[in-house]
Amino acid sequence: xxxxxxxxxxxxxxxxxxxxxxxxxxxxxxxxxxxxxxxxxxxxxxxxxxxxxxxxxxxxxxxxxxxxxxxxxxxxxxxxxxxxxxxxxxxxxxxxxxxxxxxxxxxxxxxxxxxxxxxxxxxxxxxxxxxxxxxxxxxxxxxxxxxxxxxxxxxxxxxxxxxxxxxxxxxxxxxxxxxxxxxxxxxxxxxxxxxxxxxxxxxxxxxxxxxxxxxxxxxxxxxxxxxxxxxxxxxxxxxxxxxxxxxxxxxxxxxxxxxxxxxxxxxxxxxxxxxxxxxxxxxxxxxxxxxxxxxxxxxxxxxxxxxxxxxxxxxxxxxxxxxxxxxxxxxxxxxxxxxxxxxxxxxxxxxxxxxxxxxxxxxxxxxxxxxxxxxxxxxxxxxxxxxxxxxxxxxxxxxxxxxxxxxxxxxxxxxxxxxxxxxxxxxxxxxxxxxxxxxxxxxxxxxx
Amino acid sequence: xxxxxxxxxxxxxxxxxxxxxxxxxxxxxxxxxxxxxxxxxxxxxxxxxxxxxxxxxxxxxxxxxxxxxxxxxxxxxxxxxxxxxxxxxxxxxxxxxxxxxxxxxxxxxxxxxxxxxxxxxxxxxxxxxxxxxxxxxxxxxxxxxxxxxxxxxxxxxxxxxxxxxxxxxxxxxxxxxxxxxxxxxxxxxxxxxxxxxxxxxxxxxxxxxxxxxxxxxxxxxxxxxxxxxxxxxxxxxxxxxxxxxxxxxxxxxxxxxxxxxxxxxxxxxxxxxxxxxxxxxxxxxxxxxxxxxxxxxxxxxxxxxxxxxxxxxxxxxxxxxxxxxxxxxxxxxxxxxxxxxxxxxxxxxxxxxxxxxxxxxxxxxxxxxxxxxxxxxxxxxxxxxxxxxxxxxxxxxxxxxxxxxxxxxxxxxxxxxxxxxxxxxxxxxxxxxxxxxxxxxxxxxxxxxxxxxxxxxxxxxxxxxxxxxxxxxxxxx
Ligand SMILES: [Zn+2]
Numbered sequence: 001x002x003x004x005x006x007x008x009x010x011x012x013x014x015x016x017x018x019x020x021x022x023x024x025x026x027x028x029x030x031x032x033x034x035x036x037x038x039x040x041x042x043x044x045x046x047x048x049x050x051x052x053x054x055x056x057x058x059x060x061x062x063x064x065x066x067x068x069x070x071x072x073x074x075x076x077x078x079x080x081x082x083x084x085x086x087x088x089x090x091x092x093x094x095x096x097x098x099x100x101x102x103x104x105x106x107x108x109x110x111x112x113x114x115x116x117x118x119x120x121x122x123x124x125x126x127x128x129x130x131x132x133x134x135x136x137x138x139x140x141x142x143x144x145x146x147x148x149x150x151x152x153x154x155x156x157x158x159x160x161x162x163x164x165x166x167x168x169x170x171x172x173x174x175x176x177x178x179x180x181x182x183x184x185x186x187x188x189x190x191x192x193x194x195x196x197x198x199x200x201x202x203x204x205x206x207x208x209x210x211x212x213x214x215x216x217x218x219x220x221x222x223x224x225x226x227x228x229x230x231x232x233x234x235x236x237x238x239x240x241x242x243x244x245x246x247x248x249x250x251x252x253x254x255x256x257x258x259x260x261x262x263x264x265x266x267x268x269x270x271x272x273x274x275x276x277x278x279x280x281x282x283x284x285x286x287x288x289x290x291x292x293x294x295x296x297x298x299x300x301x302x303x304x305x306x307x308x309x310x311x312x313x314x315x316x317x318x319x320x321x322x323x324x325x326x327x328x329x330x331x332x333x334x335x336x337x338x339x340x341x342x343x344x345x346x347x348x349x350x351x352x353x354x355x356x357x358x359x360x361x362x363x364x365x366x367x368x369x370x371x372x373x374x375x376x377x378x379x380x381x382x383x384x385x386x387x388x389x390x391x392x393x394x395x396x397x398x399x400x401x402x403x404x405x406x407x408x409x410x411x412x413x414x415x416x417x418x419x420x421x422x423x424x425x426x427x428x429x430x431x432x433x434x435x436x437x438x439x440x441x442x443x444x445x446x447x448x
Numbered sequence: 449x450x451x452x453x454x455x456x457x458x459x460x461x462x463x464x465x466x467x468x469x470x471x472x473x474x475x476x477x478x479x480x481x482x483x484x485x486x487x488x489x490x491x492x493x494x495x496x497x498x499x500x501x502x503x504x505x506x507x508x509x510x511x512x513x514x515x516x517x518x519x520x521x522x523x524x525x526x527x528x529x530x531x532x533x534x535x536x537x538x539x540x541x542x543x544x545x546x547x548x549x550x551x552x553x554x555x556x557x558x559x560x561x562x563x564x565x566x567x568x569x570x571x572x573x574x575x576x577x578x579x580x581x582x583x584x585x586x587x588x589x590x591x592x593x594x595x596x597x598x599x600x601x602x603x604x605x606x607x608x609x610x611x612x613x614x615x616x617x618x619x620x621x622x623x624x625x626x627x628x629x630x631x632x633x634x635x636x637x638x639x640x641x642x643x644x645x646x647x648x649x650x651x652x653x654x655x656x657x658x659x660x661x662x663x664x665x666x667x668x669x670x671x672x673x674x675x676x677x678x679x680x681x682x683x684x685x686x687x688x689x690x691x692x693x694x695x696x697x698x699x700x701x702x703x704x705x706x707x708x709x710x711x712x713x714x715x716x717x718x719x720x721x722x723x724x725x726x727x728x729x730x731x732x733x734x735x736x737x738x739x740x741x742x743x744x745x746x747x748x749x750x751x752x753x754x755x756x757x758x759x760x761x762x763x764x765x766x767x768x769x770x771x772x773x774x775x776x777x778x779x780x781x782x783x784x785x786x787x788x789x790x791x792x793x794x795x796x797x798x799x800x801x802x803x804x805x806x807x808x809x810x811x812x813x814x815x816x817x818x819x820x821x822x823x824x825x826x827x828x829x830x831x832x833x834x835x836x837x838x839x840x841x842x843x844x845x846x847x848x849x850x851x852x853x854x855x856x857x858x859x860x861x862x863x864x865x866x867x868x869x870x871x872x873x874x875x876x877x878x879x880x881x882x883x884x885x886x887x888x889x890x891x892x893x894x895x896x897x898x899x900x901x902x903x904x905x906x907x908x909x910x911x912x913x914x915x916x917x918x919x920x921x922x923x924x925x
Contacts, residue, residue: 188723292538
């Protein structure tokens, strides 16, 4: 079967999707790229790591000549004049970018319910959310539409939907994958990462994505050498204890399975208690500045208005959804003079503490494990209170705060029949070691 | 009652002389048609990231050194958030809590004006208001300038007069041009200046409420605006009023400042460190390299010229522009030390006069005049071959025709043969016998009649200094 035929079949599957995981299929672009790959393969090119593989991108990564919207009305009609670095790297490796997937507006959410393009459903149970904010990308892989997709993770937006949808999702070390072309939410936390059904696939696509990019000062080279340990020590933070009974039970069972091959240790990360609180200062602060450029002047949606001030007010008032507006206001307040030291500066100090505590914990443990999310996928519309939604990220936010690489891999199903993810975190730049360890753990979970 | 103490602080923006913009690789070129030097980064497209221009950072460090600042080992870019159509990201990348350079001073008008800091930032774009025009009826945005590297230099309120503000800005400009940091061309906008002014009645009082004056487009306008604002504040206080903290715009055609916005309306810029950029780290080694690469600065050149025997007035003029000082150095390299003063005279009285009349910029003008020609003129003057009048006659010809002075003096009526001058002097003594007697009796002034007689007879072709020398010699015999 040629790449082109394969891509056609893939597009047909996406068109029959009932989860609303895609916002748009890039049919023309995908078919053109397939022909190119077919020609290269016919010419005997064996260097393409992802030859012909369809990859779906979250709607916050830009592709030259294509629309990108962050699932927001405010970017209506925006067509990118340039490619994100991940797009360049994927296409160079022979991947076919098949379409853009649904997300919480500007990646602000944990359920993919705040999109301007409607909710995405969980392919395992259409009445439930796929998690978020990268819900479309997670559902696309879980529903078998594509083998790979990319998401972005600012506070858990890859790992939590991976957990809800029963697949693998990875948030690399901060800076391991270039953010150039990722529409920023919170610049110091945002990180692009992949979804796939197994860790071998995650490893394959991660190796294509990772590496320093001169267009992103915060990008870095990761340590590609894998630490060889006789017995890997898994630390369990005693503070990560707020899970629902069924999630906790599944996690305990998973740990028991590991104990034959891994050493299990208790570790303590006391400041992570404040991780969610400081996340909701740091992320909205950065977002309030990052999202200021959506003003209706150069691109995207512009409201009819009589003068400049009204253009700003109406464009932003009508263009952004409620959750985005809530966070912009929160951030603008935290940064305003007179409050900056009490909120933003203090939050940065706590962030420093969390980093230091992880450093200490990693002296005791090689990786740190926990449930990915305190609960399994909830029903659409079930959680409407913002604060309860914010608490969904309590186990995932700490890795963003410390810039650590972390994965969520499936570890079976709870009594309610829904999957729950198993989170593994590693020291900064130890992405390769993390993947290697996750593969071993995955084997154990599968082998029962 | 009318005696007030004046405190002026200047905030000066200089455009750094880089090929490319602060955070992207677009060219810095103010001459280009609108929106041609732009890219996704400097137009603030979704998803773009800034990358520091190393050249701009080095120029910032160099500027800090030239300004006697402390170069910070660690400095940070911050975002200054506000909405305006010429600011595509809706924030300006600047430096706030941790600037690249702090402290320092500039010498001006015989004083040391202390500096608060110097920090790097990016420029905004330009708006063209065409409301009501047939084609557009609105405002147009040109983003060519957007992202151009700037250095903001902030002084302490040490300046106590409009004249000193003027001198300070001149000194700053001179420093920046010498060190190759900026062209500092106010007309082209590569030097911009805002001025904070407050007055108070005595030393013991705290600084008065300040007004910030913007929109001065020349050195003279700065002086005029400051003078106007001081008078305005004095009158206000004398009549029992209060100065309010506000921004005022200078209107040069009206010669007045007008209120633009008061502090209550001032924006909160919500500064915070830019998470997209890594801090600037300056190593000791880097600093040493920059220090070593710093060219000789105007203060040092001036001192050197004075040590070589020039007056302060001459040294000041010759160091006003680096190109001129460099040119003067080339001239004196071809002269003996006793020729330097005459060289300075010729450069100041003749060369600069010609330069002012030509339409060329100074560097291009100086390129068109061979320093060796000036040396030749100095030697002719020293030898008494030509007088000032002849110098004045042949100087423009020398430039226009690109001919050496030795070629040109052939064509002019010059009495350089000493025996001929002796003859002329003897004639003059005979015609002014009583003056001659007076002169011999010790009346110096009596020589005037004799010398002017010689000049008249020679129709200005004799050199008065040579005439005097001969006269003295004859009187001593
Ligand atoms: Zn640019």
